[in-house]
Amino acid sequence: MATPSTRGQRGAAALLLSPFLVLFAAVTLAPLLHTAWLSLFTTRTSGLGFAGARSVFAGLDNYARALSDPGFRDGFLVVAAYCAVYIPVMIGGALVLALLLDSGLARARSFFQLALFLPHAVPGLIAALIWVYLYTPGLSPVVDLLRSGGIDIGFLSADTAVLSTANIAVWEWTGYNMVIFYAALQAVPRETLDAAKVDGAGALRTALSVKVPMIRPAVALAVLFTVIGSVQLFTEPKVIYSASTAIGSSWTPNMYVQTAAFQNNDFGLAAAASLLIALFAAALSFAVTRISRRGSQS
Amino acid sequence: MTPAVRHPAEPAATPATTPPTSPARRRRAPKPPSALLSRAGVTAVLALATVYTLAPLTWLLLSSTKSRADLFGTNGFALGEEMHLAENLRHLFSADGGVYLRWLANTVAYAGGGALLAALFGVAAGYAFDKLAFPGKERLFALVLLGVMVPGTALAIPLYLLAAEAGLVNTFWGVFLPGLVFPFGVYLARVFSAAYVPDEVLEAARMDGAGEFRAFCRIGLPMLAPGFVTIFLFQFTQIWNSFFLPLVMLSDQDLYPVNLGLYVWYSSALAQGHPEDYLLAVVGSLVAVAPLIAVFLMLQRFWKSGMTAGAVK
Numbered sequence: 190m191a192t193p194s195t196r197g198q199r200g201a202a203a204l205l206l207s208p209f210l211v212l213f214a215a216v217t218l219a220p221l222l223h224t225a226w227l228s229l230f231t232t233r234t235s236g237l238g239f240a241g242a243r244s245v246f247a248g249l250d251n252y253a254r255a256l257s258d259p260g261f262r263d264g265f266l267v268v269a270a271y272c273a274v275y276i277p278v279m280i281g282g283a284l285v286l287a288l289l290l291d292s293g294l295a296r297a298r299s300f301f302q303l304a305l306f307l308p309h310a311v312p313g314l315i316a317a318l319i320w321v322y323l324y325t326p327g328l329s330p331v332v333d334l335l336r337s338g339g340i341d342i343g344f345l346s347a348d349t350a351v352l353s354t355a356n357i358a359v360w361e362w363t364g365y366n367m368v369i370f371y372a373a374l375q376a377v378p379r380e381t382l383d384a385a386k387v388d389g390a391g392a393l394r395t396a397l398s399v400k401v402p403m404i405r406p407a408v409a410l411a412v413l414f415t416v417i418g419s420v421q422l423f424t425e426p427k428v429i430y431s432a433s434t435a436i437g438s439s440w441t442p443n444m445y446v447q448t449a450a451f452q453n454n455d456f457g458l459a460a461a462a463s464l465l466i467a468l469f470a471a472a473l474s475f476a477v478t479r480i481s482r483r484g485s486q487s
Numbered sequence: 488m489t490p491a492v493r494h495p496a497e498p499a500a501t502p503a504t505t506p507p508t509s510p511a512r513r514r515r516a517p518k519p520p521s522a523l524l525s526r527a528g529v530t531a532v533l534a535l536a537t538v539y540t541l542a543p544l545t546w547l548l549l550s551s552t553k554s555r556a557d558l559f560g561t562n563g564f565a566l567g568e569e570m571h572l573a574e575n576l577r578h579l580f581s582a583d584g585g586v587y588l589r590w591l592a593n594t595v596a597y598a599g600g601g602a603l604l605a606a607l608f609g610v611a612a613g614y615a616f617d618k619l620a621f622p623g624k625e626r627l628f629a630l631v632l633l634g635v636m637v638p639g640t641a642l643a644i645p646l647y648l649l650a651a652e653a654g655l656v657n658t659f660w661g662v663f664l665p666g667l668v669f670p671f672g673v674y675l676a677r678v679f680s681a682a683y684v685p686d687e688v689l690e691a692a693r694m695d696g697a698g699e700f701r702a703f704c705r706i707g708l709p710m711l712a713p714g715f716v717t718i719f720l721f722q723f724t725q726i727w728n729s730f731f732l733p734l735v736m737l738s739d740q741d742l743y744p745v746n747l748g749l750y751v752w753y754s755s756a757l758a759q760g761h762p763e764d765y766l767l768a769v770v771g772s773l774v775a776v777a778p779l780i781a782v783f784l785m786l787q788r789f790w791k792s793g794m795t796a797g798a799v800k
Contacts, residue, residue, distance in 0.1 A: 316543075322769070
């Protein structure tokens with residue numbers, strides 16, 4: 190039986206939740222469902238094209254086409270290669286920097302925190318623009334500097350496309366994750382650290398065997414968000430794409446979707462591929478959440 | 488840092504002789520110096536990393552002051568032959584009929600207006616999930632978490648396809664409405680509400696006969712103000728960062744956010760060989776980024792608290 194107070198709570202909950210839920214349904218659930226529906230159809234041009242295009246039910250045909258298209262699958266390979274470079278460098282770098290800040294040996298801690306975080310205040314597109322300029326021979330002081338040192342790297346060539354893209358992301362995200370790890374390190378109880386010291390552990394040993402394991406949940410969560418972000422890789426390669434011939438128009442899965450939709454007008458295929466990406470990202474984040482939960486319980 | 492995150496140091500474990508400084512300094516005694524783990528070594532590594540993060544921004548700042556000849560002719564980390572910043576800015580704000588100002592205004596509307604409403608709706612929903620009893624609560628919350636897992640960029644094409652049906656493609660609303668929804672903000676608001684708003688205070692308000700909605704407006708919302716700012720900042724950066732959605736949704740230059748406009752200038756500089764547009768994208772980037780950096784420096788307390796609340800818990 191609902192007492193007046195619980196009835197009041199229900200009414201207030203409906204009032205407070207409805208703006209979010211209505212919009213959530215309109216811009217998340219509805220587009221996903223609508224796209225799922227569209228992905229089951231394909232556009233056929235009948236005869237010589239005089240009769241115009243018709244929409245034909247295709248079942249799971251679009252999904253099969255996307256999955257069997259090497260262009261789409263290669264996009265995931267590019268993302269995998271990108272993750273293999275980017276995640277260890279970025280997470281490792283952030284962790285080392287956070288440990289150094291937390292070591293008690295660093296001067297000017299708040300200055301370093303801010304200076305290292307600053308790139309994150311730069312939108313991804315502008316970060317990509319700046320770096321593409323810094324990659325461009327004839328314009329870039331970095332290329333000139335390396336060349337005068339006898340090193341000739343084409344940052345925009347096919348061999349380095351993954352590295353050049355990963356570098357932009359490392360620049361943007363290392364400081365951000367460092368701030369998170371540093372905060373987590375500061376929450377490590379000092380008795381634990383004292384105990385390690387009493388047991389004769391040096392600073393390096395304490396960092397590796399005590400501090401890092403204790404902030405594992407924070408690291409796992411950072412990896413999770415990084416992986417989800419990487420699956421969506423679009424902005425940086427899109428900018429490099431306009432400057433380099435090494436990156437094709439469907440280099441990453443999201444670029445594939447954009448090309449399918451707006452260059453080939455194949456909306457059924459774009460819808461199916463889009464949902465596959467969303468599903469893949471959701472499955473990944475679910476898996477990493479499970480792993481991190483197990484990690485923090487043990 | 489939020490109260491939810493900070494673990495109180497055990498006073499009993501602190502030796503009486505330790506000076507009361509910051510937690511990091513308090514917990515460690517000076518170490519015998521070894522090569523890399525010395526003060527100088529640690530500071531040098533951090534300084535090196537700082538050079539890496541600041542060099543591109545320095546390049547942006549210096550390049551914005553150069554003429555086109557100097558941009559290509561002088562070292563990127565040195566000043567040019569002549570100071571050209573004023574001319575560059577004049578060119579920026581007059582190019583294409585002054586469209587850059589319009590892009591700035593659009594971005595403020597998309598990111599500022601969108602994030603303000605998204606934070607308000609998120610805080611209201613998070614508060615309701617934390618403090619109010621209603622049927623199906625946890626199931627609804629699971630739906631919100633599902634929303635956290637679906638990445639924004641993967642939603643761009645679905646949003647475009649639906650907007651095409653609804654006639655919202657190439658309108659302000661096609662980009663603005665999606666920004667109003669921030670499921671991670673609802674999650675954060677629930678965490679903040681549990682930390683900031685004591686149940687006892689609400690009980691007292693209920694005893695005094697205040698309605699639930701009134702209690703939220705008068706007590707919950709003010710107490711959640713720091714959480715509100717944090718969620719606002721998160722969503723603000725997210726919308727300011729978004730590129731894929733405006734790219735597919737908009738074709739009318741007058742509706743572009745700064746990001747998309749700069750991209751179009753940059754690609755046209757490349758494709759049509761307009762070298763003067765190279766500088767346009769550089770100066771435009773500086774003008775777009777400078778206020779953002781200022782805001783981040785001013786509000787660092789809030790973004791730090793949000794980041795740690797999301798991660799350390």
